[in-house]
Amino acid sequence: MNRRPRYRWAVLAFAGLALLLWWAPLPGAAQDRGTPQTGQPLAVPPVAPQNRAEFLQAADEVMAEMSQIVHLAPKGELKKSIRTREEIREYVLKDFQEDKDKDKRRSDELMAKKLGLLPEKFPLEDFLVDLLTEQIAGLYDPKTREFYIADWIAPNEQREVMAHELTHALQDEHFSIEKWADAAKPNDDAEFARHAVLEGSAFGAMMDWTFRAQNIHFRDVPNLESLLNPDMINGGEKDSKFDSAPPYLRDVLLFPYLSGAVFTQRLLQEYGGWPGFYKVFANPPASTQQILHPELYLKGAKPDVVALPALPAGESARWKKLDETVAGEFFLLEWLKEFSNEARAQELASAWTGDDYAMYEEAKPGTGAPAPHPLLIWRIRTSGDAGAARLFGGMSQALDMRYDEKTDLLRRPSYFEFQTPQGGVYLRCRGAECLLVDGAERALYDALTTAMGWPTAPALKTHDQEIAWQRIAPERLQLRYIVDTTHALY
Numbered sequence: 001m002n003r004r005p006r007y008r009w010a011v012l013a014f015a016g017l018a019l020l021l022w023w024a025p026l027p028g029a030a031q032d033r034g035t036p037q038t039g040q041p042l043a044v045p046p047v048a049p050q051n052r053a054e055f056l057q058a059a060d061e062v063m064a065e066m067s068q069i070v071h072l073a074p075k076g077e078l079k080k081s082i083r084t085r086e087e088i089r090e091y092v093l094k095d096f097q098e099d100k101d102k103d104k105r106r107s108d109e110l111m112a113k114k115l116g117l118l119p120e121k122f123p124l125e126d127f128l129v130d131l132l133t134e135q136i137a138g139l140y141d142p143k144t145r146e147f148y149i150a151d152w153i154a155p156n157e158q159r160e161v162m163a164h165e166l167t168h169a170l171q172d173e174h175f176s177i178e179k180w181a182d183a184a185k186p187n188d189d190a191e192f193a194r195h196a197v198l199e200g201s202a203f204g205a206m207m208d209w210t211f212r213a214q215n216i217h218f219r220d221v222p223n224l225e226s227l228l229n230p231d232m233i234n235g236g237e238k239d240s241k242f243d244s245a246p247p248y249l250r251d252v253l254l255f256p257y258l259s260g261a262v263f264t265q266r267l268l269q270e271y272g273g274w275p276g277f278y279k280v281f282a283n284p285p286a287s288t289q290q291i292l293h294p295e296l297y298l299k300g301a302k303p304d305v306v307a308l309p310a311l312p313a314g315e316s317a318r319w320k321k322l323d324e325t326v327a328g329e330f331f332l333l334e335w336l337k338e339f340s341n342e343a344r345a346q347e348l349a350s351a352w353t354g355d356d357y358a359m360y361e362e363a364k365p366g367t368g369a370p371a372p373h374p375l376l377i378w379r380i381r382t383s384g385d386a387g388a389a390r391l392f393g394g395m396s397q398a399l400d401m402r403y404d405e406k407t408d409l410l411r412r413p414s415y416f417e418f419q420t421p422q423g424g425v426y427l428r429c430r431g432a433e434c435l436l437v438d439g440a441e442r443a444l445y446d447a448l449t450t451a452m453g454w455p456t457a458p459a460l461k462t463h464d465q466e467i468a469w470q471r472i473a474p475e476r477l478q479l480r481y482i483v484d485t486t487h488a489l490y
Helices: 052-070 085-097 102-114 124-135 155-175 177-182 188-210 247-271 274-281 288-292 294-299 328-338 342-349 385-402 442-451 463-472
Strands: 079-083 138-141 146-150 319-325 352-362 374-382 407-412 415-420 423-430 433-440
Touching (some): 052 188, 079 085, 155 274, 188 328, 247 288, 247 328, 288 328, 385 433, 433 442
Parallel strands (some): 079 146
Antiparallel strands (some): 138 146, 374 433, 415 423
């Protein structure tokens, strides 16, 4: 699969990464495959050296088979090679070092850490290099039109990897997949959705190849979504990087394969097979919401375009913008799921219709500061007032659980404010929208909401006034209570 420099995509960019984790539960799997395995720990040596002539012959045979399965004719010569673990590690490091979007990569990391999806001191890039080095089974690189396979993959498992990767190669010849994916920039959510198309379709094609002798077609597999449930995945190697990854990273890794496969199957059913499926390259999904809910894609539902208010003049010089982009329903779901149960998170996140967020850091950190202070501004639009009111309950709960050290708490219907050692946190939902500002002073927050045309938010009362408020309206202070849809008081 094509390389992606930013960490949000880096964990899904190497297409063999998860192939051996979860194909076996599908019906009709051959009985001599054994238990699906993850990649081996770094200390485990590779299997016996592969015979290059046999590898090339196998790749040519699988390419011919995949061409027939997916109805795409090969157009040119494809380079093929076998790589050692050391060569793969060098490749991964080179990819990181050549990344010209360091601010964007840092923004992704700060966003995840700001919201509690990754621990504050988590060594993300080092972890990813080890994870990718450990897990990669094979890779197709559209920049060089080269397919390579890891030399520790057993011969009887190589052809599944080839079936997946060579699907990418065939699609690239016909649709220029890297250019196609990059066309979604600078919308991260739309770009992620396109990668789900690529990985999900390659997974589906691999399944068609795997079960071709049984005449089982991927598009006809019943209950695919339940069969590909991430809860069924067991890494096996308990000292592997995949098993030790935070849940968010594992979900980012698996989303293009699991949700992408369900999306692919739905389109194969709708369009009558692989030739019809390729309509998706002319009409790509606009968001991860369309991947999570294929019926919205088929209906042509598009996300709302949301714009952030500009920083006030007095603040613009203080902050350096690292990135501004769309988070999407998938990211919102991941955040809510981190601090709630999955069913509730799915219900709340499904109200998403669009968003925009910006990550900043201080342009001139104070003397002795360990790192520039980060600032997050995130504006989310929902399907209506009721959806925003419910989303407020989930977001305020997540923020309350995210920060252990809180002072000056202020809770009102559809408004939540408190102070942390990292700055003030302000959440408000009004009408069909919610605005979260994390890491700022109240004056900055007020300036932003004024620019949005919102009235002034409630102010913190004296201690005695707050106690009185809590006595007369205790039920309003329950985080899950907020179902108010009027927002008229504030």
